[in-house]
Every structure is written in C-alpha cells, then in structure tokens.
Amino acid sequence: MKILLIGCGKMGGAMLRQWINHDGNAFTVADPAATDLPEGITHVTKATSLPSAEFDVIVIAIKPQMIADLLPDYIPALKPGGCFVSIAAGCSIETLIGIVGKAAIIRVMPNLAAMVGLGVSGLYANPACTKQQVSDVTAFIAQTGRCVPLGSEDEIDRLTAVSGSGPGYVFEIMRSYVEAAKRLGFDEETSRALVFDTITGTVETARQSDASLEDLRNSVTSKNGTTQAGLDELRRDGKLDALLNDTVQAAYRRAAELK
Numbered sequence: 001m002k003i004l005l006i007g008c009g010k011m012g013g014a015m016l017r018q019w020i021n022h023d024g025n026a027f028t029v030a031d032p033a034a035t036d037l038p039e040g041i042t043h044v045t046k047a048t049s050l051p052s053a054e055f056d057v058i059v060i061a062i063k064p065q066m067i068a069d070l071l072p073d074y075i076p077a078l079k080p081g082g083c084f085v086s087i088a089a090g091c092s093i094e095t096l097i098g099i100v101g102k103a104a105i106i107r108v109m110p111n112l113a114a115m116v117g118l119g120v121s122g123l124y125a126n127p128a129c130t131k132q133q134v135s136d137v138t139a140f141i142a143q144t145g146r147c148v149p150l151g152s153e154d155e156i157d158r159l160t161a162v163s164g165s166g167p168g169y170v171f172e173i174m175r176s177y178v179e180a181a182k183r184l185g186f187d188e189e190t191s192r193a194l195v196f197d198t199i200t201g202t203v204e205t206a207r208q209s210d211a212s213l214e215d216l217r218n219s220v221t222s223k224n225g226t227t228q229a230g231l232d233e234l235r236r237d238g239k240l241d242a243l244l245n246d247t248v249q250a251a252y253r254r255a256a257e258l259k
C-alpha cells in the first residue's frame with residue numbers, strides 16, 4: 001500500500017519505526033519539521049507538494065485540535081477507494097466526516113509501546129470501509145503490536161483511557177517507584193534496574209500463569225512479612241482502587257470532550 005502519514009511526532013514516529021521494518025508498504029511523511037526520518041521515506045512539509053489521488057491510506061497523526069484546519073488540504077491526495085486512518089484521541093468519525101465528507105474511516109487508538117513493537121491498539125471501522133480495507137489496516141497496525149477489533153467508537157474512547165494513555169500512568173508509577181528506591185540508598189542506575197526488572201518479570205509471570213492476580217499477589221505475601229508491611233501502606237485507607245478508577249474515568253471523560 002502507499003501510505004501518507006500526516007504528523008510524525010511522538011506517536012506517528014513510534015509507529016513508523018516499526019512499519020519500516022516490514023516490506024510491502026511505501027511511506028510518505030507530511031510534517032513541517034520532521035527530522036531524522038528513516039531512509040526510504042519521502043518527506044514533504046506541506047500538502048500542496050503531494051500528488052493527487054496517490055495514497056491508499058492516509059494516517060492522521062496530528063493533534064486532535066489541528067485536524068479541522070489541516071486535514072482538508074490532504075483530501076485530494078487519497079486515491080478513490082482509499083481510506084483514512086485516524087489515531088487522534090477523541091475526534092469522532094462524525095467529526096471527520098464533517099471535514100472530509102463521506103469516506104471510509106478507521107479509528108485506531110495505539111499506545112507508545114508501538115515504538116518497540118509491543119503496542120496495543122484498538123480499531124474501529126465505519127460501515128463505508130470494505131472488508132479488504134479493514135483486514136489490510138488491521139494487519140498494518142498489528143505490525144506495531146496487538147490490534148484489538150472494537151464494535152463501537154465508545155469502545156475506542158474507553159480503550160484510550162486504559163491502554164492509549166496507559167504508558168503515561170505506568171511511566172509515572174515507575175518514576176515514583178525509582179525515587180522510592182533511591183531514598184532507600186540505591187543509586188539511579190541500580191534503582192532503575194531493580195524497578196524495571198521487577199516490573200518486566202512480574203508482568204511475564206502473570207502472563208505465563210493461570211492464577212488470578214490476587215492469588216499471585218498472595219503468593220508473594222508471607223503472613224506478617226515484608227510484602228504485607230508494604231502492601232498495608234500501598235492500600236492504606238483503601239484508596240488505590242479509587243485512585244486508578246478515577247484516573248481512567250478522567251481520561252475517558254476527556255476523550256468525550258475531544259469528540
């Protein structure tokens with residue numbers, strides 16, 4: 001497929017890093033200031049430099065607030081029968097149709113781990129998409145990690161709140177955990193190694209186990225032991241569940257506001 005990526009910032013750039021490792025697609029990036037693009041990528045700084053009716057897929061990877069202003073200039077670049085793929089948070093298919101007219105549109109919500117091929121994306125296609133388009137785009141997105149088909153746009157917004165924004169929550173928890181290790185006297189490098197390896201190992205243990213997360217937690221927790229002492233603090237006042245619940249609910253509400 002011939003693919004146009006509008007916006008090659010943090011998320012578009014992360015996905016492109018994986019896409020270029022796979023054969024079969026040719027990429028053009030439209031971004032006024034993109035630098036250090038991988039070899040073999042065509043780069044334009046403005047829509048008027050693009051040929052008409054050239055691309056099978058146009059990936060919209062600019063900020064949601066810029067879409068209404070910028071996208072109209074790119075419409076002629078889409079081949080007849082091509083489709084738009086938007087990774088923008090919130091911005092609904094109805095809003096996109098208001099900008100581009102009736103079209104095949106697929107909303108995808110990736111996350112930053114796409115950069116290392118371990119992303120998770122939700123995908124929702126509007127009824128104007130053909131089965132072939134859905135299957136081609138699903139395979140294309142799966143080059144960056146897991147791709148979960150969704151049955152409604154609301155599910156895209158809910159998935160955004162869990163896995164789209166998720167790396168932000170996890171990085172913040174990791175940052176705080178590393179700071180706590182440093183306060184116990186470990187240097188930065190050792191603290192990062194201890195925390196990163198603990199998290200990686202714990203995730204892999206859970207993945208490879210049939211046990212529930214509660215049982216796995218209990219298997220670390222000796223009665224009156226060190227883990228029990230730590231968990232008593234972590235769950236002090238029963239606030240942890242409420243805190244994480246409030247976190248994903250706030251992100252979901254924001255997705256609705258960005259529609």
Ligand SMILES: NC(=O)C1=CN([C@@H]2O[C@H](COP(=O)(O)OP(=O)(O)OC[C@H]3O[C@@H](n4cnc5c(N)ncnc54)[C@H](OP(=O)(O)O)[C@@H]3O)[C@@H](O)[C@H]2O)C=CC1
Pocket residue numbers: 006007008009010011012013030031032033034060061062063064070087088089109110111112164165
């Ligand atoms: N970051 C993330 O983890 C995720 C982001 N998303 C979605 O991805 C989209 C992009 O977000 P993110 O990558 O974080 O943001 P960035 O700001 O990093 O990327 C946007 C890119 O668009 C460029 N740009 C600005 N103006 C234009 C223009 N006129 N034409 C083409 N490109 C332009 C920006 O350039 P410059 O920097 O020079 O302004 C930048 O490189 C958003 O819609 C967001 O909702 C979805 C899932 C996860």
Ligand SMILES: O=C(O)[C@@H]1CCC=N1
Pocket residue numbers: 089160164165
């Ligand atoms: O924060 C945002 O709005 C984007 C969408 C998901 C992750 N980053």
